Amino acid sequence: MTAPATLKRRLALAAFALPVLVYPLAFSGGYPVGVGIVAGAMAASAVGFVLLIGYAHQLAFGQAGFLMVGGYTSAILCVRWHADPFVAMVIGALIAMAIAYVIGRPIMKLRGFVLAMASMAMQFVFIVLATESDYAGGALGTQGVPKFAVLGIPVASDTAFYYVTWAVAFACIAVGLAIDRSRIGRALKAIAASETAAAAAGIDILKYKVQMFVVSAGMASVAGSLGAHYLRAMDPNVYGFAYSLNLLTAVIIGGLTSIWGGALGAAAITGLRELLRSLSLPLWEAVIMGTLTVVVLIAFPRGLAGAVGALFDRLASGARKARAATAAPDPAALAPLSGLPPAGSVMLDVAGARRAFGNLRAVNDVSFTVETGSIVALIGPNGAGKTTLFNLIGGSQPLDGGSVTLAGERIEALLPNEIAQRAVARTFQGLELFDTMTVLENVMCGRHRLAAAGLAAVALRLPRVAAEDEEARRAARAALAFVGLAGAEDMTPGALAFGHQRLVEVARALALEPKLLLMDEPASGLNDTETERLAELILRIAALGVTVLLVEHDMRMVMGIADRIVVMHHGEKIADGPADDVRAHPEVIAAYLGQEKP
Amino acid sequence: MSALLEIDRVVSGYGRLPVLHDVSLAVEAGEIVALIGANGAGKSTLLNTVMGVVALASGDIRFDGASIARRPTQAIVRAGIAQVPERRQLFGSMTVEDNLRLGAYACRDRAGVAAALERQFAQFPILKERRRQAAQTLSGGEQQMLAIARAAMAEPRLILLDEPSLGLAPLMVARIMEQIAAFRAARGTVVVVEQNARAALGIADRGYVLEHGRIAMSGTASDLLDNAAVQDAYLGGQGGSTRAIEARIREKRMAILGR
Numbered sequence: 001m002t003a004p005a006t007l008k009r010r011l012a013l014a015a016f017a018l019p020v021l022v023y024p025l026a027f028s029g030g031y032p033v034g035v036g037i038v039a040g041a042m043a044a045s046a047v048g049f050v051l052l053i054g055y056a057h058q059l060a061f062g063q064a065g066f067l068m069v070g071g072y073t074s075a076i077l078c079v080r081w082h083a084d085p086f087v088a089m090v091i092g093a094l095i096a097m098a099i100a101y102v103i104g105r106p107i108m109k110l111r112g113f114v115l116a117m118a119s120m121a122m123q124f125v126f127i128v129l130a131t132e133s134d135y136a137g138g139a140l141g142t143q144g145v146p147k148f149a150v151l152g153i154p155v156a157s158d159t160a161f162y163y164v165t166w167a168v169a170f171a172c173i174a175v176g177l178a179i180d181r182s183r184i185g186r187a188l189k190a191i192a193a194s195e196t197a198a199a200a201a202g203i204d205i206l207k208y209k210v211q212m213f214v215v216s217a218g219m220a221s222v223a224g225s226l227g228a229h230y231l232r233a234m235d236p237n238v239y240g241f242a243y244s245l246n247l248l249t250a251v252i253i254g255g256l257t258s259i260w261g262g263a264l265g266a267a268a269i270t271g272l273r274e275l276l277r278s279l280s281l282p283l284w285e286a287v288i289m290g291t292l293t294v295v296v297l298i299a300f301p302r303g304l305a306g307a308v309g310a311l312f313d314r315l316a317s318g319a320r321k322a323r324a325a326t327a328a329p330d331p332a333a334l335a336p337l338s339g340l341p342p343a344g345s346v347m348l349d350v351a352g353a354r355r356a357f358g359n360l361r362a363v364n365d366v367s368f369t370v371e372t373g374s375i376v377a378l379i380g381p382n383g384a385g386k387t388t389l390f391n392l393i394g395g396s397q398p399l400d401g402g403s404v405t406l407a408g409e410r411i412e413a414l415l416p417n418e419i420a421q422r423a424v425a426r427t428f429q430g431l432e433l434f435d436t437m438t439v440l441e442n443v444m445c446g447r448h449r450l451a452a453a454g455l456a457a458v459a460l461r462l463p464r465v466a467a468e469d470e471e472a473r474r475a476a477r478a479a480l481a482f483v484g485l486a487g488a489e490d491m492t493p494g495a496l497a498f499g500h501q502r503l504v505e506v507a508r509a510l511a512l513e514p515k516l517l518l519m520d521e522p523a524s525g526l527n528d529t530e531t532e533r534l535a536e537l538i539l540r541i542a543a544l545g546v547t548v549l550l551v552e553h554d555m556r557m558v559m560g561i562a563d564r565i566v567v568m569h570h571g572e573k574i575a576d577g578p579a580d581d582v583r584a585h586p587e588v589i590a591a592y593l594g595q596e597k598p
Numbered sequence: 599m600s601a602l603l604e605i606d607r608v609v610s611g612y613g614r615l616p617v618l619h620d621v622s623l624a625v626e627a628g629e630i631v632a633l634i635g636a637n638g639a640g641k642s643t644l645l646n647t648v649m650g651v652v653a654l655a656s657g658d659i660r661f662d663g664a665s666i667a668r669r670p671t672q673a674i675v676r677a678g679i680a681q682v683p684e685r686r687q688l689f690g691s692m693t694v695e696d697n698l699r700l701g702a703y704a705c706r707d708r709a710g711v712a713a714a715l716e717r718q719f720a721q722f723p724i725l726k727e728r729r730r731q732a733a734q735t736l737s738g739g740e741q742q743m744l745a746i747a748r749a750a751m752a753e754p755r756l757i758l759l760d761e762p763s764l765g766l767a768p769l770m771v772a773r774i775m776e777q778i779a780a781f782r783a784a785r786g787t788v789v790v791v792e793q794n795a796r797a798a799l800g801i802a803d804r805g806y807v808l809e810h811g812r813i814a815m816s817g818t819a820s821d822l823l824d825n826a827a828v829q830d831a832y833l834g835g836q837g838g839s840t841r842a843i844e845a846r847i848r849e850k851r852m853a854i855l856g857r
Contacts, residue, residue: 360735381767383737429765430685498637524765527636527793527832528843535847539854553767556840560847563857594769 004316009177011312012260020166024159033158034230039270040165041226046250046262047172048219051179053248054256055188056212058108061116062123063247064239066217069096070224072130075142075234086150089225096221097214104210123244130236141235148229165226169263172219175459176259179215182458182465183444183451183472184208190434190445197432200394202420202449202512211455246273249289253296255303257436264305329484329537337545340372340515341407347372347516347547352402353392355385362388364571365402370516372407375538375548377558379582380568381592386551387429389568390520393549394426395419406516421449425514427505429521429551433493439504440489443476446511450475472511479507483537499530503537510541517541519550523557535561555593559583567592600663602627602787603648603679603756608657610647611811616655617643618811625756630778630788632798632819634832635808641791642684644808645758649681650674661756676704680754684761686745690734694725697733697744701751711751718747721780739770746777750786757781759790763797775801795832796840799823807832 020040024033045067052058073092077083083091107118130136137143148155148164155161179185190198191205199205228234246269254265272292276285300307341347348370355363363385370376378386391397393404395416404412411419420426425446434442451472453465480486483503493501502522509517522538523531535557542548542561552558558565559579567575567582569591575582582588601624611617617640625631633641646652648659650671659667666674680701689697698718702711719726722743728736733744742762749757759778763771771794779801782788792798799805799819807815807828815828822828851857 379767381737382739382765382770521765525637525761525793527795529831529833530636532843532847536850536854539851543854553765555768556843557847560844561851592767592769594772 004313007316008309008312015308016260016263017170024162030158033162035270035274036162037158037165037230038227039267040162040169041223041230042247042250042266042270043166043169043263044172044226045216045220045223046247046254046266047169047176047259048216048262049247049251050254050256050259050262051176051188051212052216053251054258054261055180055185055192056209057192058209058213059112059116060119060213060216061248062119062121062241062244063216063220064241064244065119065123065126066096066100066220067224067227067239067243068123068126068130068236069099069217070221071228071234071239072136072142072224073221074225074228075145076136078146079142079144084151085146085148085225085229089222092225093218093221096217100214100217101210104213105206108206108209108213120241120244123241127236127240137235139236141233141238143233145228145232145234147232148226161230165230168222168226172222173259173263175215175219176262178458178461179455180259183448183453183469184211184455184458186437186441186445187448188212189436189441193434193436194432196396196416197428197434198445199396199416200420200426200428200432201445201508202417203445204417215455215459249293251303253293253303255300255305255307255309257302258305258309261303261305265303268304327481327484327486329540330481330486331540331543333478333481334510334544336543337513337515340545343371343373345372345407346370346405347374347407348393348549349405350389350393350402351405353389353399353404354401355388355392355397356400361571363392366568366571366573367402368566368573368576370547370549371563372515372547373542373545374563375542375550375561377562377565378549378551378568379553379555379558379565379592380574384568385571386568387520390426390518390551394424394518420512423449423513423515424518425509425512425516426518427502427509427520427522429524431493431498431501431505433501433504435492435494437492438490439480439485439493439496440473440476442493442504443479443507443511444472446479446508447472447475449512476507476511479510480504482510482540483507499526502526502534506537506541510546514546516547516549519548519552521551521553523552523554528556531557600660601625602629602662603789604658604660605644605648606658606660608644608647608659609655610643610652610657611655612643612652616811617652618647620657621808621811621813622657623806623813623816625787625789627755627787628782628785629804630782630790630802632795632802632805633789633791633808634793634795634798634805634822634828635814636831637793639808640811641808642760643811645681645760645789645791648674648679648758672704675752675754678753678755679758680749680752680756681758682745682749682760682762685764686741688733688741688744688748691732693730694733694736694744695729697748698725698751701748704752714751714753718750721750721777722747738765739767739773742766742770742774743777746774746781750781754786756787756789759788761791761793763792763794771797795828796823 023036049063052060070092073095074088077088078085110118131139148161155164187203187208190203195205250265250269251262255261276288346369351367353363353366380386392399395414399412403410406422451468453468457465483506485503493504523534531554538548538561562579565579565582567588574587575585603625605621605623608618608621609616635641643652647654650669654667658665661677666677698715702714705711724740725744725747762774775797778788790798799822802819805819805822806813
């Protein structure tokens, strides 16, 4: 981590923790402290909600359903079973997380408004169940919930409960921050920026979406439990749709791109609501809240936390103005790959591949092989089916027929991330970089398959997580040095020239330690001089032992670097051989090359 | 006689950061002018500034003698300038014909639109064949033809092309360049921005080289093709013919891979 990022984290912690600590001292008396407790509980659930909406990009409208799970578990266990409130809270969270895990896989496959409606339906089911259940007290709910206690130690005063609530909220923030800076956080940001490229880096998209759903359910449940102990009761209306909407407003105003945003938004919304309530303007309350929300969103599109973060970045960046990234490529930065199949064996075997879109036979019975260690180019007119064939090999589209075999293993039924896990990397014609991360973090995403730290290890900040991260950082730096981008690590990809952005993609692919590298038109948009440099880079990649299959239109590059050229036309293979044979092939000249000018 | 398009000491860019610094150039009626330069040199920004999409900070832009600086884009289109944006930006789910008709959106004369449509179909027969197909189902080269035809629907006197060869096969690049030359032959004027400098200078009368937002060089297309500095920076070095570049890459392959 660079120093400004560490400083930013410490400042954020201080800026947030200090007001929380002194608030009860400044505003003594039951009512303001009560408001602080409500805000703290909401902050805990908002952290999870930011992870779900802002990081996993899953828009859920029914999040308060999980607060109900926590609230009711605590109420019922404490009232009917006289359980310890802290233990009841933990049990509630486990139940909520189990429910989220079970319904998560089907629900997280949905997108956009369908997902939002599905989660709302889930909350509706919870409300109906609670209302109809006599055990839970029906519409009147469960009354007489005791004051909170931690393993037998009572939390008697409101002020003490305030601090307990905010301690829980800060624990949630700590987990959120740990996720944010781990490989899981990078995976989530990668998914949000480009699902295609995330999968190509070996990231299991559905897995991380479900994980964030589970985490957010747990945090929501904890918040629900705390709320039940504050209200000393739990009924079906406490966490209704209005609460879901408030939570959504809180995280949007606070800022979806920052863990702090959720907590900040929760505090702001709760405080504002109570302030307006104290002014006794019942009709105006909704109008003012709505207007302020819109104003904040127009003024700060990334929310309050986003605005503060941007201000910090602007102040901090004065010292480290963007450096030009023009280091020479360092061919020694990466070591040759080990454990590869013997040279001359078949790395990739495509046999009878077929794929049709309606009547269009995009890929029609195409077969070819790629030898281990070779560079093979796939050429053909626009619309010949080259990119479709690439997608079939990479797993992003299913085959209608035929097979794809990678080093002896059939891979045509695998998903893109599973193929990436088998050391197949890919670059894209239209750049697919993760714009919200630095260049270094982009490349670190390529290391995803080579690290193992899971959610639990990350949340608990186990030492091996840091060690793995350090290794990923070292390898990513080496890959950047190899392509000639040493010095550009801390820049955002968008600040680089186009040709350099393409190199970031190549570095990300190399970080994966691929045995097969698929490149889709790597020279597209490069001028002649840049193209020649890229050709040399690809040769150096091949020298590491990486097998390269590329789609390319630039004939100087193709004819210059490829050991073999496969030509496609109208979905079929029309030629396959060394450069000079293909160049002289009459069908290739007619369909693709045209008559070469001297 | 004054030039059709005059760009006069233009400074423009995004936000507070200028991309173009004091750029002046002129395009005579009936010319094809190529703008070449590295990625990020400001070529697209220059086209977008002419179209009023990027705000002009200072300087003036005159079209047919009248200033079009700070006019809204639709007024600039009505004045007779059409832009074919980078990556084509077609209406993908709409048919070829609907895309073309939208090119003449400002035209209220139905007979005139029908005539323009027929002219484009005569120019690009493949588009007539595919008139009922969704634009996104066309191949890359056909899409580029559609983008050019759409821009030509408004019968512009000046057409601005941004990277027409992007992502196209060699044969298709040659066809697109022929179409651009054909547009000029029909009394049109063309400014073409290209990464493929060789192809663009191949059809252009004159060219300008943009570097870091400034005009670094200008001249006739053949002078620029022969210029050593241009060859070094954009054409793959001196003696940078297609075969020479390929031969150098092959030498590197022998040196690096030993084959």
